Amino acid sequence: MAKKKTTQSKKETLDFTKYVRWFWILFLCGVAAVILPFLLASWGFLGEMPDYTRLENPETNLATEIISSDDKTLGKFYFDDNRTPIGFEELPKNLVDALIATEDTRFFEHSGIDGRGTLRAFFFLGGRGGASTISQQLSRQLFVGVASRNIFSRLTQKIKEWVLAIKLERQYTKEEIIAMYFNIYDFGNNADGIRSASRIYFNKEPIDLDVKESAMLVGMFKNSSLYNPIPSRNPVGVKNRRNVVLSQMFKYDYITEEVKDSLQKTELDLDFTPETHSQGIATYFREYLRGFMKDWANDEKNRKPDGSKYDLYSDGLKVYTTIDSRMQQYAEDAIAMHMPRLQAEFDNQNTPDRNKTAPFLDLTKAEETKLMNDGMKRGERWRILKNQGKSDKEIKASFEKPTQMRVFKWVDGKASEVDTVMKPIDSMRYYKSFLRPGMMSMDPLTGHVKAWVGGMNYKHFQYDMVKQGKRQVGSTFKPFVYATAIDQLQFSPCDSFPRTQITIEADKYGNPEPWTVKNSDGRYSGKQTLKDALASSTNTVTARLMNEIGPQPVVEMAKKLGITSEILPVPAIALGTPDISIYEMVAAYSTFANKGVYNKPVMVTRIEDKNGTVLYQFKPESKDVLSEEVAYVTVNLMEGVTQAGSGKRLRHNSKWLANSSVYKEVMTGYPYELTNPIAGKTGTTQNQSDGWFMGMVPNLVTGVWVGAEDRAAHFKSIHYGQGASMALPIWGLYMKACYADKTLDVSDGKFDKPSDLKIDIDCEARDEGDIGGSELPEDNIDVDF
Incomplete structure (x- = not known):
């Protein structure tokens, strides 16, 4: 009996042990079932897993950031990830x-x-x-x-x-x-x-x-x-x-x-x-910068440690620029305020009943047809269709088919887009009817560019009129002639010259025919000091200076001042016939403000990678061009433009649109009322096709140009077509805003006078018969061979 019980007890113990064993087996299997997937995942059996290198540096596309001198983001470069x-x-x-x-x-x-x-x-x-x-x-x-x-x-x-x-x-x-x-x-x-x-x-x-x-x-x-x-x-x-x-x-x-x-x-x-490439602030500058960065990245000296190129759109670079976001905004605001008003008057003068070839003037039908045909062949539409294998005839036919499109328009004084149906050929003419601006502002002491506006709307007008565009500069070229004469012949602003008509003989300085110079006001009697002559932009006096020194020294002076555009050494350049960019003109004028020292414009101060490592640091480029004395005397001459010449309107409430048939009820003028020393020069080209104003204070030089895409589109009269009406208002509005911003340090003081100045600049006592610098109509180029 006892043996039977012992056997039964052993059997129960074995059964219990079996249950315990199965319990642990199931428990461990359950734990393994939970843990194993995680182990398999961590080992990569459930698909690729990032290693610690990728965990430390997750692969994400980072936009390149454009940073202003006042530490604001101007924009970014990116493809997919901003x-x-x-x-x-x-x-x-x-x-x-x-x-x-x-x-x-x-x-x-x-x-x-x-x-x-x-x-x-x-x-x-x-x-x-x-x-x-x-x-x-x-x-x-x-x-x-x-x-x-x-x-x-x-x-x-x-x-x-x-x-x-x-x-x-x-x-x-x-x-x-x-x-x-x-x-x-x-x-x-x-x-x-x-x-x-x-x-x-x-x-x-x-x-x-x-x-x-x-x-x-x-x-x-x-x-x-x-x-x-x-x-x-x-x-x-x-x-x-x-x-x-x-x-x-x-x-x-x-x-x-x-x-x-x-x-x-x-x-x-x-x-x-x-935040898109065609919207936001400084769009034209950002597009210039894109080209700068591509050139930098393509340079073999600027490679990553592994030898590959930096990607502008995904490597998270930081580009530190000289642009001041506040000044950039004021520049864009000035353009946005002035251009719709100017455009309204231009449109008013180019209605079909007033101008049957609007927006063009003085063109024959054949010339107009050629202009439009040339425009078609330069356009993006022509290029795309040509690449598709279309014939010229087919492409021209496509320009006559009405198409839905969104076009630029000034609406209630603001830049807008409107939906419309228009033939592409008509849209070409429509866009050619717009006056366009360009503007650049630079610190002459450092070369730092503070504002860059290549147009009024990058989406619809992508051609940059700061650096890409080159137009005749008109009378803004005259200070180069005056500076050369002062440098070579030590002329004083007080020296007087006759206003009488002058003819420069054929073959002299390479002239193909005799060149007779005219004054736009038709006045030729008496004499003028150089200061008054520049203030009133008297052509004959400038031509006399050119006759004294010859065109070659003037060309050499312009080149030393940083002008890289082609300038033919002919007498007519005295009145501003060369095509030059705003970028070049601002740098050249800055040399006068900087006591004769030329600073190459600087736009980028440094480039960093995403970790803050400096990849590029700019090196200033400067050279001595003029003596401090000659530079100061030239500046003093240009001060006369804003004291008694075409720039005098900066000193009071401008009423330049007072007679406008469009704005006479609402336009009361621009309240510049600037009292500080300002040196400058207006410029107007043949038939009022281009209007310029170059303005300087001791630590800021700004150039403004306004004109249409084609020179054939222009104001009929000089009242609206002169630089003082087209370009100067933008400069005045911009400077007014800069002075109102007390966080900026824009000078309102005098230009530094050399301690050893020998050239006489005190012109209070004028010879009898001299004509003063009263505000005369701005001269335009009038070259007769």
């Missing part, structure tokens, strides 16, 4: 609070995976919210990608996401993970990352975002397409989503109930500021 990363310290507390309250309330407590949240999501099948932590979401965006529709693939992705979240938590601090999360997200409308989103939707840096702005941006994490305010296909949803974020912030004690309730009643208050 992303500029920022650090955690640049994020406002309310933005971080909104993220934590909405996306991951236990973010600072877990190590990448929220166990409580995962169990909740599992038991309630996601009905009470998901379980993805911020770290998981970041790993998904950086390395895993869009969730697959296949259940097995999706499970595999989730496992990889968990593994990577833990690795990220080990690799980075919590603050770094939050910053990366904000930097990686695509907020739509080219707003890649929080910095772009903040600038595009609210026109401010992230650190300046308030609570409701932060709540809207965090709300977009749920679905940036569905909850995107621009274009708002779901306006109620966008606002409701923002309010959900505000409610979450209240729930977790980040804001009070009173703040929540008040903010939920407010509108979104967007300040939408797109």
